[in-house]
Amino acid sequence: xxxxxxxxxxxxxxxxxxxxxxxxxxxxxxxxxxxxxxxxxxxxxxxxxxxxxxxxxxxxxxxxxxxxxxxxxxxxxxxxxxxxxxxxxxxxxxxxxxxxxxxxxxxxxxxxxxxxxxxxxxxxxxxxxxxxxxxxxxxxxxxxxxxxxxxxxxxxxxxxxxxxxxxxxxxxxxxxxxxxxxxxxxxxxxxxxxxxxxxxxxxxxxxxxxxxxxxxxxxxxxxxxxxxxxxxxxxxxxxxxxxxxxxxxxxxxxxxxxxxxxxxxxxxxxxxxxxxxxxxxxxxxxxxxxxxxxxxxxxxxxxxxxxxxxxxxxxxxxxxxxxxxxxxxxxxxxxxxxxxxxxxxxxxxxxxxxxxxxxxxxxxxxxxxxxxxxxxxxxxxxxxxxxxxxxxxxxxxxxxxx
Numbered sequence: 001x002x003x004x005x006x007x008x009x010x011x012x013x014x015x016x017x018x019x020x021x022x023x024x025x026x027x028x029x030x031x032x033x034x035x036x037x038x039x040x041x042x043x044x045x046x047x048x049x050x051x052x053x054x055x056x057x058x059x060x061x062x063x064x065x066x067x068x069x070x071x072x073x074x075x076x077x078x079x080x081x082x083x084x085x086x087x088x089x090x091x092x093x094x095x096x097x098x099x100x101x102x103x104x105x106x107x108x109x110x111x112x113x114x115x116x117x118x119x120x121x122x123x124x125x126x127x128x129x130x131x132x133x134x135x136x137x138x139x140x141x142x143x144x145x146x147x148x149x150x151x152x153x154x155x156x157x158x159x160x161x162x163x164x165x166x167x168x169x170x171x172x173x174x175x176x177x178x179x180x181x182x183x184x185x186x187x188x189x190x191x192x193x194x195x196x197x198x199x200x201x202x203x204x205x206x207x208x209x210x211x212x213x214x215x216x217x218x219x220x221x222x223x224x225x226x227x228x229x230x231x232x233x234x235x236x237x238x239x240x241x242x243x244x245x246x247x248x249x250x251x252x253x254x255x256x257x258x259x260x261x262x263x264x265x266x267x268x269x270x271x272x273x274x275x276x277x278x279x280x281x282x283x284x285x286x287x288x289x290x291x292x293x294x295x296x297x298x299x300x301x302x303x304x305x306x307x308x309x310x311x312x313x314x315x316x317x318x319x320x321x322x323x324x325x326x327x328x329x330x331x332x333x334x335x336x337x338x339x340x341x342x343x344x345x346x347x348x349x350x351x352x353x354x355x356x357x358x359x360x361x362x363x364x365x366x367x368x369x370x371x372x373x374x375x376x377x378x379x380x381x382x383x384x385x386x387x388x389x390x391x392x393x394x395x396x397x398x399x400x401x402x
């Protein structure tokens with residue numbers, strides 16, 4: 001998107017440009033400089049022919065356009081796998097986090113360096129570079145990231161067939177409806193390409209809704225069938241559906257919202273200084289991911305996730321601040337001092353992050369806006385050789401994601 005359009009403060013992130021000409025319609029993605037992807041998978045699993053239950057997995061991606069190169073995006077994918085059925089409205093633990101950098105063209109074509117594992121879907125959805133009429137089709141190559149039973153992820157290429165069906169409405173919003181279908185074919189040979197996977201086959205059938213109002217965005221529902229054959233003779237079959245949303249807002253709106261949050265934080269800090277409730281042990285900093293609220297010297301019972309009653313006023317202030325971050329998601333990260341084993345530090349840091357989430361949910365914030373993770377004694381902000389330093393390292397950071 002040109003600097004001229006950025007200066008207008010565009011309110012959407014994935015506006016679907018539709019140009020009607022005599023030969024048909026041209027679709028393009030007029031990409032803004034921030035967008036978010038949420039993908040939810042609901043899958044039935046069979047191993048060696050026996051039903052094993054459901055798998056519920058979620059991806060969340062927060063991406064922004066870099067200033068150095070137009071249409072070049074950077075950000076993080078958060079993989080949330082240890083989920084239970086009907087848990088989509090709860091706070092979720094982060095299982096994996098991956099950084100990515102890629103370029104994207106107006107038809108959805110992507111350029112990604114080999115070292116980056118994500119985006120999960122590449123060149124999907126993608127549009128015809130030529131005009132099309134309702135009922136006409138086009139084909140675009142892409143690839144999917146497929147996980148085997150060991151957690152190893154394999155990139156599998158495909159050729160997707162698209163059909164422009166019609167225009168219509170969905171949930172009282174105007175949409176363009178496009179059908180998409182592709183087959184997955186992977187033959188890793190006897191070595192499985194460095195994994196235990198010998199072969200992958202499968203199919204995806206998707207209905208793509210392109211919102212054409214001022215808010216823009218994309219919604220995709222995909223039906224999934226997949227079969228993995230392993231070198232030891234075992235099989236794994238997956239069947240179900242995937243829901244994917246692309247939404248966002250312009251960088252200018254994010255910056256205005258961040259400025260407002262900083263002002264709110266400064267006012268809360270002044271009030272906290274008078275009441276001596278520990279608000280001065282917090283800081284609010286800006287980084288590429290968003291605003292980071294660092295809560296230092298937070299008081300738990302020793303070697304425990306149980307938070308002390310003395311923290312209640314401070315948590316009230318944190319909740320008041322986050323309520324001003326409308327439509328934003330939060331990543332809560334727990335840290336410990338470097339004391340004890342790495343395993344115990346990691347476990348305790350996750351538990352403490354989860355407690356902070358629970359406390360904020362009690363104060364009226366929606367649990368579905370939260371992700372949480374633990375980093376143990378990693379990334380200390382002070383020396384672990386002193387009591388004061390260890391107290392500073394026992395902290396929680398809340399990133400107000402872009």
